[in-house]
Amino acid sequence: MSNLIDAGLQADRARLEEIIKRLHELTIRIGHDELATTVSDLRNRIFEPFMFVIVGEVKAGKSSFVNALLATGEEIAKAAPQPMTDTIQQIIYGEERREITVNPYLKKIFLPVEILREIAIVDTPGTNTIVEHHQEITEQFIPASDLIVFVFEAKNPYRQSAWDFFKYIHGDWRKKTIFVLQQKDLATENELAVNTEGVAEKARKEGIEKPNVFTVSAREEQLGMEGSGFAELREYIAGNITGGRAPRLKLNNSILTAQTINRRIADGLEVRRRQYEADNLFRADIEETLNSEVSQSNKQVDLMVENLLHTYDNITREKQEELRSGLSMFGLIKRSVVSKFGSTPNAKAWLEGVAKDLETDLNDKLRGRLNEQVVDLAERIQQMVKTIDLKIRNSETILRNDHDLFSSIAERRENILRDLQDAFNRFVGKTENFTDDSLLSGRENLAPNLAAGGGVAALGVILMALSSLPLVDVTGGILTTVGVIFTGFSTRGMRKRVTEGFDKEVAAGRVQLARDLEDRLKSYITTLRKRIEANFGRFDEMLEREEKNLLILEGTHREVDEQLDALTTEA
Incomplete structure (x- = not known):
């Protein structure tokens, strides 16, 4: 039975890869480089483990939270003293510990930790970081993520930049999100109760019907103290993600992400x-x-x-x-x-x-x-x-020309x-556009007078020149x-x-x-x-090209949409 399930999952993954390949071709034809990269990353990560993306503001305790969650007894995700030099850290399973620097903003860490067989963890820079590339790269990981873990400072979980980023995650990508109030050891019981309900209420206002909010202390967990809050968090992860469910959940999340991207394209195509x-x-x-x-x-x-x-x-x-x-x-x-x-x-x-x-x-x-x-x-x-x-x-x-997908098309149309x-x-301003040899034959001496009028202004003079010719x-x-x-x-x-x-x-x-x-x-x-x-020559050419392009783009979008719906039903 297990082999049958695995075979079914592998077949569904292969089908999804082909569908996302078509979606990638669609984004390339659209000419939107950022979206094409997002879809390419999604396709490349179909066979990767279930991905946790840890987000939150600088100094909210994200790196300490990751270290405590992995429980290796060592510092895996390092809290950088200078946010400007911080990097994204992708933590995945490996038979031995090693690190690879992909670029100045991304580092992969391989660890022989059992839980990483089913999940991968991405530790991101703060949502309020001032480094330009951090948010760019963070946003590349969001579409391919399977669970967003939003880490707040327990004493003050209301900073605007964090909630603005949450709106992006939930509003644009509808990603499943849980909320963690970190450093609870620095807050009073009353503050924790008020802030837990406060975060839950803000999440409900943003459309999450039943938000999951956890209060944890990475320091207490690493010191082995009772009541750190990590037991409840691990129980949630075991009950909802691990235990053999992660691969199928990831597949479903990837389908949902592909549908979200295709729906976004559909909205743009409609405009x-x-x-x-x-x-x-x-x-x-x-x-x-x-x-x-x-x-x-x-x-x-x-x-x-x-x-x-x-x-x-x-x-x-x-x-x-x-x-x-x-x-x-x-x-x-x-x-x-x-x-x-x-x-x-x-x-x-x-x-x-x-x-x-x-x-x-x-x-x-x-x-x-x-x-x-x-x-x-x-x-x-x-x-x-x-x-x-x-x-x-x-x-x-x-x-x-500020459309998120078709700004270049809008600018081209605007220029035409x-x-x-x-x-x-x-x-309108050129007299010669309103003259006609057959109309003014024999009236060559009229030209200087017409030129002074200029274009449509001289039209009356041009027509009256007709009456100066022998009529009968x-x-x-x-x-x-x-x-x-x-x-x-x-x-x-x-x-x-x-x-x-x-x-x-x-x-x-x-x-x-x-x-x-x-x-x-x-x-x-x-x-x-x-x-x-x-x-109207160029304008007509634009309309002819646009008609052909729209038929191709809309046709591909419908094919991808139907295939994703069919895969969702069968999966």
């Missing part, structure tokens, strides 16, 4: 996922805003063209009536006779004049109408740019967003028609041919006006939209 979703919503909002603004701008162009065509129709209708009246039989005879005796132009000259007047009239009146409406279009496009700028500035930050803001500011050219077609008629034909049937040719060129001019304005302005709006979108 990171919410940031990704917020950024996706932000990007979709930008896209929707651009779509809406471009659509509204195009509708404004359509309305502008419709109004201009209405003006065009009114002007051409008047000229068409003038033409029909002038081309009546009576009108032609009268104009032919009068032109011989005075300055009245003949029919051909008169027709040419009507055609030229029409074009001048069209361009002058259409330009004025276009000027009125292009200002509204400029304002709408300006508003679109300002809206995008405001949305960039107000993008939501959920994952902050800051670059986006800066790039968009530069974009119908004269050429009409004059050709007139020339052909007067050269190759008699007056018979001329009226019909002239009016039909005139109407044809007017209709063609109408189509040309609509097409030219629509093409120029809508093409300009589309080009501007693409230029705005180009500012």
Whole structure:
């Protein structure tokens, strides 16, 4: 039966090692070096004995407590006179006594003491030590520990640094903890009673329902005196840890620690996922805003063209009536006779004049109408740019750069967003981003005036430059028609041919006006939209990478979580 239990334990340990290996790969992929080291240490210690970690303030009597607990009759854990030179001492079983200095802050002590076959003891520097590396290394041992023995000075167990460290141990790692009031020989019975209950009450407030508090005197124990308190402590250890239970307890503690780490990663991934979703919503909002603004701008162009065509129709209708009246039989005879005796132009000259007047009239009146409406279009496009700028500035930050796991991801996102803001500011300030060759063809001399405006501020000037271009050219077609008629034909049937040719060129001019304005302005709006979108290149790349990374990280986390749950159930 014993062999079967051992075989089961070994199999569970091997399974846990594989799971923690996956967890270690997850922490490496996350890029969190400290957590990766913690998981690596946890994996390396799976097959080690049950680990007691002794913590407490300097001068609380931790080293004396360890020496008395081991009862070897010699000083194993040495109390350093200078806390600044103190080291972590890991005391483990060995066939003969020897010491290994791992680094200036960690020493391993091997002892042929029977209890060390089942447990290992880590004596740490004080929680209030001023040496920077002490707490770092102490915190490396906490995640892999199986029992925290919190040693307080019996006369004053309320020092803040000790309880702050306890909050870290219990709050972050949920480690099983017992409390020891050391140096009880220096306190009165009343002080011991009050302080024992005081420690128990503080522990209950921190979430330990039934705290175990022991009062001991290492000095009395080493002198062999009765009532040192170590008998009760050893009875607790024998009843709850040793006696063959330590290996399975350690396995369960290692599973719990792995679950705690994986849960911590899950919490971080949840925040990171919410940031990704917020950024996706932000990007979709930008896209929707651009779509809406471009659509509204195009509708404004359509309305502008419709109004201009209405003006065009009114002007051409008047000229068409003038033409029909002038081309009546009576009108032609009268104009032919009068032109011989005075300055009245003949029919051909008169027709040419009507055609030229029409074009001048069209361009002058259409330009004025276009000027009125292009200002509204400029304002709408300006508003679109300002809206995008405001949305960039107000993008939501959920994952902050002080996040305990993903601060580097948050900083990278913050830098990309800051670059986006800066790039968009530069974009808005540059006139060339708002110009378009097809829109301003033939207006090269406009450039100096535009440069003075700068970017979106010059948008109105840029659009109004359109109205300074020839809007309609119908004269050429009409004059050709007139020339052909007067050269190759008699007056018979001329009226019909002239009016039909005139109407044809007017209709063609109408189509040309609509097409030219629509093409120029809508093409300009589309080009501007693409230029705005180009500012989001790096941000879009970040979103694409983040989506892939999150899927991988979340998938690995779920696998580890399911495997740990299954091992917990079976163990």
